[in-house]
Amino acid sequence: KQEVTQIPAALSVPEGENLVLNCSFTDSAIYNLQWFRQDPGKGLTSLLLIQSSQREQTSGRLNASLDKSSGRSTLYIAASQPGDSATYLCAVVINDYKLSFGAGTTVTVRA
Amino acid sequence: DVKVTQSSRYLVKRTGEKVFLECVQDMDHENMFWYRQDPGLGLRLIYFSYDVKMKEKGDIPEGYSVSREKKERFSLILESASTNQTSMYLCASSPVGTQYFGPGTRLTVL
Numbered sequence: 001k002q003e004v005t006q007i008p009a010a011l012s013v014p015e016g017e018n019l020v021l022n023c024s025f026t027d028s029a030i031y032n033l034q035w036f037r038q039d040p041g042k043g044l045t046s047l048l049l050i051q052s053s054q055r056e057q058t059s060g061r062l063n064a065s066l067d068k069s070s071g072r073s074t075l076y077i078a079a080s081q082p083g084d085s086a087t088y089l090c091a092v093v094i095n096d097y098k099l100s101f102g103a104g105t106t107v108t109v110r111a
Numbered sequence: 112d113v114k115v116t117q118s119s120r121y122l123v124k125r126t127g128e129k130v131f132l133e134c135v136q137d138m139d140h141e142n143m144f145w146y147r148q149d150p151g152l153g154l155r156l157i158y159f160s161y162d163v164k165m166k167e168k169g170d171i172p173e174g175y176s177v178s179r180e181k182k183e184r185f186s187l188i189l190e191s192a193s194t195n196q197t198s199m200y201l202c203a204s205s206p207v208g209t210q211y212f213g214p215g216t217r218l219t220v221l
Contacts, residue, residue, distance in 0.1 A: 034209060043201055044212040097142055097161060099210060103153040
């Protein structure tokens, strides 16, 4: 069974610092990997989707890398802002239908 | 823009009540999903549907059932609500490979 782990569970940084969020998974036979953002009490918003054949994906201040062989993905957020405070979830797509989620990293950016 | 809507943002029910949570998507997606989210446990898949009237159990289907009579609508049913079903319920719809989520329903069972 695919297990997805996110460490740390929580992170607090001053504004302007770069954020590094880690995700690891146990089975490298993945379809793709997706990073989501969740604000308190809200649904999930997709940030980046990395296909299994890709090494990284970028959108604005966000960059996600994927290393299938080691079962790892990293989300980088450059020059963090208070508005980046949220929970970030990593999900591995294990076939056409199903996602397997990590428990998330809760980020606080201090002004 | 893909839109996934859920019938209620907050719901309070009593133990033993039958509860319906509804989800509607406007993108003609084949696949729809119901998850529950609990602190420390992440999102866990309850049921999913890959076509009208088709359904499959996810990781935690016990105590739940689903209905998909139309492509755009996927309902989660708690036949007899219990306090351990107090949770955030999230619906998603999907073309192949990614998922779009609704805003969630915070259900409290007293």
